[in-house]
Amino acid sequence: xxxxxxxxxxxxxxxxxxxxxxxxxxxxxxxxxxxxxxxxxxxxxxxxxxxxxxxxxxxxxxxxxxxxxxxxxxxxxxxxxxxxxxxxxxxxxxxxxxxxxxxxxxxxxxxxxxxxxxxxxxxxxxxxxxxxxxxxxxxxxxxxxxxxxxxxxxxxxxxxxxxxxxxxxxxxxxxxxxxxxxxxxxxxxxxxxxxxxxxxxxxxxxxxxxxxxxxxxxxxxxxxxxxxxxxxxxxxxxxxxxxxxxxxxxxxxxxxxxxxxxxxxxxxxxxxxxxxxxxxxxxxxxxxxxxxxxxxxxxxxxxxxxxxxxxxxxxxxxxxxxxxxxxxxxxxxxxxxxxxxxxxxxxxxxxxxxxxxxxxxxxxxxxxxxxxxxxxxxxxxxxxxxxxxxxxxxxxxxxxxxxxxxxxxxxxxxxxxxxx
Numbered sequence: 001x002x003x004x005x006x007x008x009x010x011x012x013x014x015x016x017x018x019x020x021x022x023x024x025x026x027x028x029x030x031x032x033x034x035x036x037x038x039x040x041x042x043x044x045x046x047x048x049x050x051x052x053x054x055x056x057x058x059x060x061x062x063x064x065x066x067x068x069x070x071x072x073x074x075x076x077x078x079x080x081x082x083x084x085x086x087x088x089x090x091x092x093x094x095x096x097x098x099x100x101x102x103x104x105x106x107x108x109x110x111x112x113x114x115x116x117x118x119x120x121x122x123x124x125x126x127x128x129x130x131x132x133x134x135x136x137x138x139x140x141x142x143x144x145x146x147x148x149x150x151x152x153x154x155x156x157x158x159x160x161x162x163x164x165x166x167x168x169x170x171x172x173x174x175x176x177x178x179x180x181x182x183x184x185x186x187x188x189x190x191x192x193x194x195x196x197x198x199x200x201x202x203x204x205x206x207x208x209x210x211x212x213x214x215x216x217x218x219x220x221x222x223x224x225x226x227x228x229x230x231x232x233x234x235x236x237x238x239x240x241x242x243x244x245x246x247x248x249x250x251x252x253x254x255x256x257x258x259x260x261x262x263x264x265x266x267x268x269x270x271x272x273x274x275x276x277x278x279x280x281x282x283x284x285x286x287x288x289x290x291x292x293x294x295x296x297x298x299x300x301x302x303x304x305x306x307x308x309x310x311x312x313x314x315x316x317x318x319x320x321x322x323x324x325x326x327x328x329x330x331x332x333x334x335x336x337x338x339x340x341x342x343x344x345x346x347x348x349x350x351x352x353x354x355x356x357x358x359x360x361x362x363x364x365x366x367x368x369x370x371x372x373x374x375x376x377x378x379x380x381x382x383x384x385x386x387x388x389x390x391x392x393x394x395x396x397x398x399x400x401x402x403x404x405x406x407x408x409x410x411x412x413x414x415x416x417x418x419x420x
Contacts, residue, residue: 002027003068004075005112006018006030006031008031009031009032009048010035011042014077015042022046022048028047028048028049030042030050033078051064055078056104057107061107064111071116072122074109074125079127082097084252085255086140087259088255094141101148102152105152112124124156131143131147137253138249139235139237204245206246207234208247209221209224211248211250211251212250213251214258214291214292214293223278227278227315229316230276230316233250234252235249235252237252254288255291257291258328266290267323267333272320272322274321275319276317276319277315280309280315283297287319296335300335300336300337300338301338303338303345304379305379306363307396320337321340322337345378348406348413351376352413354405356403357418358375358401360382360398360399361398361399370393372417378413380414381412381414382401384417385417388417400417401416402416402418404416
């Protein structure tokens with residue numbers, strides 16, 4: 001029966017490791033930082049000894065190991081995480097991440113070293129992550145600490161030559177998301193949450209509603225329900241291999257795209273950039289453009305009047321738009337889809353002189369008149385001649401209109417319906 005020390009043993013992978021060794025009859029001691037309730041629950045369940053200790057504090061670690069005695073197996077599992085762009089990370093957050101994830105290994109290995117050298121045996125296990133090998137967007141600092149941990153473990157295996165060293169790539173389970181949601185959303189109930197489901201490469205990815213939108217730009221739930229088929233970017237934040245799905249964050253991906261957009265000449269007024277349709281309603285369309293979710297009205301989408309935008313645009317469509325205005329500090333982006341093509345009003349007076357008759361299609365009605373689309377896309381705001389009433393026509397009917405006048409300032413054409 002050996003003496004096992006596990007850091008970060010009050011929850012998640014650490015708690016599961018405590019249970020595993022305790023079930024095998026080992027004498028288990030685990031360290032934890034501040035969750036006294038969780039630590040007591042694990043200790044009561046397994047019979048393991050719990051010591052409150054911050055592994056980033058070398059003196060605290062030495063005091064803890066002085067209580068433990070000889071160590072046969074050391075499991076360095078304690079760690080902390082940071083989600084966000086490196087450019088937005090404070091220096092003290094960077095230092096804290098390295099102090100726990102890398103410094104914690106250093107302190108615990110050094111504290112256990114006298115025991116290993118005395119007994120000429122022992123094992124050191126460090127819990128790492130695949131991000132330490134491949135890196136993860138919006139987790140650059142965390143990836144750096146895990147990469148350092150992997151390199152440190154491999155180097156120790158060569159340096160000590162007293163035991164077999166192992167590196168284990170581990171992922172946080174869904175149950176551990178509760179702490180993250182408590183911090184970001186002010187609520188700790190992680191049992192039920194509205195999610196967007198994505199299935200790329202036959203793998204299920206769930207994006208909680210709280211991770212779908214940028215901060216202070218949240219949308220009603222019905223918008224999410226109208227998004228099937230939309231193309232979105234996301235960052236994988238957690239993987240649950242046992243359940244066969246992963247947790248993603250669109251919010252983090254939006255922050256990354258916004259930062260890229262702000263550093264490029266793309267944001268200059270007049271630039272043409274792509275945007276993707278997220279959701280479409282009869283009169284409005286929600287599109288994403290370089291991390292900004294923008295509401296566009298029918299007037300922003302087309303010069304021609306469109307009775308129902310859903311007939312022409314669908315989630316997943318990629319459109320080209322023109323940047324009208326961009327303010328990074330305020331976080332606003334104004335774009336126009338229709339201005340990527342010439343305005344059919346230009347030189348319309350030459351194609352459709354005042355007094356001429358033209359065939360047109362009724363695209364919509366307003367108080368006292370109708371919008372009629374000419375074949376070239378120009379829109380004529382029409383009234384009815386005294387022969388007709390509003391009930392005589394419906395949207396989609398083909399009518400004969402007479403061009404009456406042009407308003408060059410407002411770029412509007414006025415006419416009258418004189419026949420079918």
